[in-house]
Amino acid sequence: MSGVLEGSERLEGELTPEPWKGPATGSVVLHLALAAGVVLYGIIGGFFQHTLWGGAASGGAIQVNLVSSAIPLPSDQPPNQNVLATETPSQAPAPPAPKAKQSEDETAIPIAGKQMKRQHETVQRTPPRQQQPLQNNRAAYGEQAGSSLPRVTQQGFSNGPTTVSDSSFGSLFAYYVDGINRKMSQNWYKPEVDPHTPRGSRSYIYFKIFRDGSVGDVRLDRSSGSPTLDNSCVRAAQRVDTFGNLPSAYRGSYLLISYYCEY
Numbered sequence: 172m173s174g175v176l177e178g179s180e181r182l183e184g185e186l187t188p189e190p191w192k193g194p195a196t197g198s199v200v201l202h203l204a205l206a207a208g209v210v211l212y213g214i215i216g217g218f219f220q221h222t223l224w225g226g227a228a229s230g231g232a233i234q235v236n237l238v239s240s241a242i243p244l245p246s247d248q249p250p251n252q253n254v255l256a257t258e259t260p261s262q263a264p265a266p267p268a269p270k271a272k273q274s275e276d277e278t279a280i281p282i283a284g285k286q287m288k289r290q291h292e293t294v295q296r297t298p299p300r301q302q303q304p305l306q307n308n309r310a311a312y313g314e315q316a317g318s319s320l321p322r323v324t325q326q327g328f329s330n331g332p333t334t335v336s337d338s339s340f341g342s343l344f345a346y347y348v349d350g351i352n353r354k355m356s357q358n359w360y361k362p363e364v365d366p367h368t369p370r371g372s373r374s375y376i377y378f379k380i381f382r383d384g385s386v387g388d389v390r391l392d393r394s395s396g397s398p399t400l401d402n403s404c405v406r407a408a409q410r411v412d413t414f415g416n417l418p419s420a421y422r423g424s425y426l427l428i429s430y431y432c433e434y
Contacts (some may be wrong), residue, residue: 327341327429328340328341328342328345328348329341330345330348330349330352331352332352332355332430332431332432332433333348333351333352333355333428333429333430334428334429334430335348335426335427335428336426336427336428336429337423337426337427340421340423340426343418343420343421344418344420344421347414347415347417347418350414350415351380351414351428351430354411354414355407355408355411355430355432358407358408358410358411359403359404359407359432360403360406360407361403361434363399363402363403363406364397364399364400364403364434365397365399365400368395368397368399368400368434369396369397369434370434371433371434372395372396372397372400372433372434373393373395373431373432373433373434374391374393374394374395374397374400374401374403374404374431374432375391375392375393375429375430375431376389376390376391376392376404376405376408376429376430376431376432377389377390377392377427377428377429377430378390378408378428378430379425379426379427379428380414380417380425380426380428381417381424381425382416382417382424382425383413383416384413384414384415384416384417385412385413386408386409386411386413386414387425389405389408389409390405391404391405392429395432395434397434400432400434403432404430404431404432407432408430
């Protein structure tokens, strides 16, 4: 009996309709609230600014470009229709046109007693010849004491106090000339000179360097005025044992050297 009652109650519950008014009302209210939120978000986010003409919003900027050729400006000078016209015309007047030369009638008969005009003949003038200065072929020699050795002229090669008579030797073997300066400086004893000798005094000597580098024919060429300076310079060349063999490319039997000792 109880089973029949439970089955009838279950069947009655299934056949009874569920309430729908409450859920439907809640759904409508929820959709309206959602639509209002979307509209409000669009207004706040600025998606509807095209409908707010004349509102309190800040205005925009418009860029305007001026076209210079739209309105022509008046010109200071009348227009020139010449295709070769320049924008900077010259204010100087045009040069006058050359006069046309009248042509002479070669068939005309000359009138007796009328002098004919002579045509100007162009005469070519030769420029005057410039006088060349006279060349002095005489050699100028200084007045110095005579010496049996040939003198070293200015055509030689000079390097410091050393002057070589053969200029080609100095150009080709400059290292050998440097060796002569070094050897002479090492063998010159400056304390031998009298201390009262004036500063800048020079004593010039001559000597020969033979093929094996030995020194010979040491002589005083020009005195400095101080005997002690002259003697010390001569002894400096005599102290040198050898300057070293002359370069094999040099064909001379000896080399003539001029050297000066400066106090």
